[in-house]
Amino acid sequence: MELAYYSDYAVRLVNSEEPARNKDTLTSVEAVRALFGDGSPAARRATDADVTRFRSVRARLRAIFEAADTGDQTLAVDLLNSLLLEFPVSPQISGHDYLDEEGRPRWHMHLADHPSNATAGYAAIASMGLAFHLTEYGADRLGLCQAAPCRNAYLDTSTNRSRRYCSDRCATRANVAAYRARKRLEAERSESTGRSADSAQESRAESEV
Numbered sequence: 001m002e003l004a005y006y007s008d009y010a011v012r013l014v015n016s017e018e019p020a021r022n023k024d025t026l027t028s029v030e031a032v033r034a035l036f037g038d039g040s041p042a043a044r045r046a047t048d049a050d051v052t053r054f055r056s057v058r059a060r061l062r063a064i065f066e067a068a069d070t071g072d073q074t075l076a077v078d079l080l081n082s083l084l085l086e087f088p089v090s091p092q093i094s095g096h097d098y099l100d101e102e103g104r105p106r107w108h109m110h111l112a113d114h115p116s117n118a119t120a121g122y123a124a125i126a127s128m129g130l131a132f133h134l135t136e137y138g139a140d141r142l143g144l145c146q147a148a149p150c151r152n153a154y155l156d157t158s159t160n161r162s163r164r165y166c167s168d169r170c171a172t173r174a175n176v177a178a179y180r181a182r183k184r185l186e187a188e189r190s191e192s193t194g195r196s197a198d199s200a201q202e203s204r205a206e207s208e209v
Contacts, residue, residue: 006129020149068142
């Protein structure tokens with residue numbers, strides 16, 4: 001498993017809240033456990049206390065995406081380094097998930113569950129995954145959806161660094177809104193041109209009287 005895979009942990013946590021829509025799904029210990037995904041042993045360690053702790057980590061992760069989205073890469077890295085220092089990872093070599101054609105393990109790096117509590121484990125994995133993604137692709141590959149009021153976090157892996165939306169749905173919605181705005185502007189200009197033409201014709205008619 002590539003370590004950059006763990007960056008999705010950060011995206012999932014950040015997107016559990018949509019501030020502009022006043023929505024927050026991180027309201028129970030069950031919601032905390034769901035963030036880990038199915039079958040995660042670490043999820044079983046989550047308690048009610050982790051709800052508040054997860055929200056705190058979420059705010060710090062969103063701040064990283066916000067800094068990167070506005071072009072302040074140094075701030076984004078500083079904020080991420082702060083999380084990495086506070087929540088260190090425990091790397092391990094693993095081969096249990098992948099076997100080659102001869103049934104031998106395909107060894108890869110794996111981030112082990114943190115022994116202290118669910119929040120520390122999740123924060124460590126999310127932060128390290130985000131760090132690998134940032135150093136592999138660049139801080140400008142961390143973004144927030146441009147389809148207002150969404151502002152969900154996303155990781156841009158496009159070849160030309162062109163991603164601006166968190167999903168195809170938001171991209172379609174933004175394109176439709178932009179199309180309608182152009183049509184309104186064209187209609188307003190056409191109406192204005194028509195009024196100007198009418199005024200000019202009236203002026204000529206009056207001057208001929």
